[in-house]
Amino acid sequence: MNKKPTSDHFQWHWLPAILIYAVSALEVIIMVTPFAAYFYSVYTPIIHAFTLFESTAWLPQFFIPHLAQSKNQLFLALSYLGPPLAGIGLLGFLACAAQLYYGKFVKRLLVNSGLYARVRHPQYLCLSISGLGFLLMWPRFFVLLTFLMMLGLYYLLARHEEEVIRGKYGKESERYMARISMFNPFRSPSRARGWKPPRRTIALAAWLLLSLVSIGLAFLLRQEATTQLYAVRWESPNVTAISFMPRENDQIISTIQAVLTTEAVQNGLEQAPGISLLMQIATGRMEAEHLLTDLGMKAGAIQLMQLPDFGDYVVVSYMESSNGRVDPYALDTRIFPLFFVQPRGLSGGLDIRSFVEEQFYPDFYRILF
Secondary structure, eight states, rough: OOEEOOOOGGGGGGHHHHHHHHHHHHHHHHHHHHHHHHHHHHHHEEEEEEEETTTTTTSSSSSSSSSOOOHHHHHHHHHHHHHHHHHHHHHHHHHHHHHHHHHHHHHOOOEEEEEGGTTOHHHHHHHHHHHHHHHHOOHHHHHHHHHHHHHHHHHHHHHHHHHHHHHHHHHHHHHHHHHHSSSTTOOOOOOOOOOOOOOOOHHHHHHHHHHHHHHHHHHHHHHHHHHEEEEEETTEEEEEEEESSOOOOOHHHHHHHHHHTHHHHHHHHSSTOEEEEEEEEEESSHHHHHHHHHTTOHHHHHHHOOOSSSSEEEEEEEEOOOTTTOTTTTTTTTEEEHHHHOOOOOOEEEEEOOOOOOGGOOOOOOOOO
């Protein structure tokens, strides 16, 4: 439901809800644009601040795979759902805006047809669908929290709008609100004539329950996701290797052995015995560049690497944890890139390059999977 947009009812009260998740949603877009340097200079200290405290170290973590493919079909389906949901939601929101402004053009006092004949607030429903899509595309815990906050704010904004409209249109708006669901487009229109707004305490309790269930489910999904990766744990030295594409364990082990025999890695192990290493295996230039971007490497530095289109690439990092015991899947584990390994070409063997600090954004929170 909505009245026609007027100059005294410009949607300024939408602004907090939109801003609260805009940074999270736009991270996936801005990270590959020329604005990445500015974005990360502002954004990464915030992410880094989360990791300084054990109570908040889980917030930047991903709860479903972002870079790596999973053996579990559920995680694959969720990763594919993100872009369509984001696009459908945005298109639906634009359709709502077009309908509202068409109502203004034809001087319709109360817009209750089209999308508004199925649900009273399709604009918020569509933005929520779009927000869910962005969440699946960039599934961090703190993005989930901002998404849940967004849902709560949209409900409050919808209630505010309904109070304004009741005061202006009286019984006509109440009959409409009695017939049409607030957010559920699948509920058949009711013939009820009376309408009473739901109690705020009930709405708050429902939102809190939804938030607790969603966060708990996200932790369970992450726990399951770590068991469904194409990964191998290696001892002596302590190595965890994760392939982002489907790969047999024997192939991953061969990659581990080949990398460990390189002179640079051997020297590193001699200088820091007992170090815990992470090997992230990417296939093809696009996937390797995506990995390097998500590890915080600057766009210019990636371009200078001039990676061939095909081949397997390995980023070797060392891992550390605040409690001293390194578990690659623990919420407080930090990743520090050391080497980039790539095929030498027709001559065979491996080329290995050492990373330097200047190639990366400072205090960047790096992605495991």
